[in-house]
Amino acid sequence: MKTLSEDLMLLIEREISGQASPEELVTLNNWLSADKKNIKEYQVLQQLYRGHQTLLRNNIVNTDEAWQKVSNKIEILQNSNKKTIIYRWYYVLSAAAAIFIIVFFAWVFRINNQVVTIEAVAGNEQFLLPDSSSVSLKKGSAITYNRSFKKGRSVIVKGIAYFDVKHIVSNSFTVITNNTLIQDIGTSFLVNNTITKDEITVFSGEIKCINLSTKAVINNIIAGKKIINYSKGFVVTDFTDTNILSWKSGVLDFPDVSLTRVLEDISLHYGITVKCLPIDLSNNIYVKLHFENQPIQEVLNEIKLVTKLQLRKGNNEFIFFQSVKNESSQIKKQK
CATH class of the missing domain: 3.55.50.30 (Phage tail protein beta-alpha-beta fold)
Structure with missing residues (x-):
């Protein structure tokens, strides 16, 4: 895993807490789309951030007590000879590392189910998200979102998904693919995601889209319109396919x-x-x-x-x- 910059770490934290601006989401999703490994890295960091908050809130691990045990071991070393100090210092570091590992896996255990992935394997699937927005997935498609969805309503899509979004003025709904960031304005729309392009068809309301490669933004895509996002830009057409759903x-x-x-x-x-x-x-x-x-x-x-x-x-x-x-x-x- 490469070391992430401080700016990127802060950006991830802002996104997780639901405070990231659309422009910041573009930057983050540009990084996510650059490499599949980045998505896994992001999910781990996302889990750790939320897990840390969970641990502090529920007092699962008493970090003060754990550190005190290490500190006591260090104090004992002050009266030891140099050779013993080196040996015991190694022992103390090992103990500290063990405590860290315990804390880490406590985090992972507690928040293992925070990231939710739903796949339509056997057939088409229809279900409600935690904010009561509905999603229909075509067979072979999948979405991923965080269980604490109401704080920051973001969904990652692979394949074909139809969204009927519950509009909340203070909490925008964002759909992310490897090509596009889609933001609703009280909307029902269809996303058809492939490796090379996205097709977004608007059935009601209005959306705006951001091209994650060029960072170009297109606003006011209304009902009856279909937008195709190739890697180099957008094409907007009238929606005429009566059998698209x-x-x-x-x-x-x-x-x-x-x-x-x-x-x-x-x-x-x-x-x-x-x-x-x-x-x-x-x-x-x-x-x-x-x-x-x-x-x-x-x-x-x-x-x-x-x-x-x-x-x-x-x-x-x-x-x-x-x-x-x-x-x-x-x-x-x-x-």
Whole structure:
């Protein structure tokens, strides 16, 4: 573990106590995103800070009494010869080190469960944070936060998470990824975090985002907008994808869209690959479809029925294609 600068140690302490400013959070999260080892180091320091407060508050370790025992041993040495002093001084240092280790592991034992990580392993998960904000995690995603969440509402996200935030004027809600710091202003929003970029879609309220690489800030991202944060900057677009929360609701709705778009959404929703060959064929087919919590085979059969296409299973993928007898016919756009 590298020795941290005094400024960084103070910054971590301010963040833990909920006193860090947005600018300070940017600096801290820049450091966190620089190296995965920094996150583990931060979590240890976070635990030690809180553990120290817990120990003092609950008097788990009487540090005065522990130090007095060491001090008494030092006093005995004053009447010893030099050789004995060297030997006993080593003994005293060992005793002091042992006491330190006891105190350290008492800290770790007491605060071992302070950092909470929730992973959606078996399927999608929905739950409440300690401040009553709700979170929905897509399967394979995870969040991490401190158990004393109400003092400083910060969440680290990996993967895809939907937040419905309880707005508190005096206590902002912050979401952190490896690319972005997101701060809410009474909001519900979706975060899609990958290694190279983040996509944040705002459904209600307003957010602001900070690029952790460039420290650029973008404010007033309102409902109906989607912001994409690449490492070099932001791109803001209108939100048009009606199925972006299908993994959460179980509903896929296609009012009159190309088969290409349908297959893309289905692939993402079910975590499989579904495509049409040749690609130009699916671009020219438009369909009206609606699915609610249906198994993939039912969905594929309905698409097959509506489009009159054939379906085969390849290597870990499903492929729609046009039969030879229908190649001469054109499938026109359905109104």
